[in-house]
Amino acid sequence: MHWVCYLPGTTQAQTPLPIPDTLSGPSIQLTLQEGTREFHPGEVVNTYGYNGDLLGPTIILQSGQDVTLNVTNTLPDLTTTHWHGLHVSPANDGGPHSLIYPNTTWSPSFTVLDRASTTGTTLTGMA
């Protein structure tokens, strides 16, 4: 299936929208990786993504479940990942104090305390 974006006053876009995968369960693997993407025909740009060249999967967690998230950094520099919106301890939350060096894996493990919601955004950044 291809998703197509229409903008008012324009013709049909030629590039399908990327729809991220979903992941769930007690052990989740996220791999930060380099990639490329051709947003406009003939213009290939360098990208970063989780488990792909752009964006990352939607993670579905159940309140009360235990989860370990294995975040592997295959980028050429150190980075970090933060579970924006999750109720977790600082050691499991990520951010500037939890750097992930190249070719290493950060594995926070916790019980999900949050009630049902659709909020939360995973953030990453080059340090």
Ligand SMILES: [Cu+2]
């Ligand atoms: Cu946050």
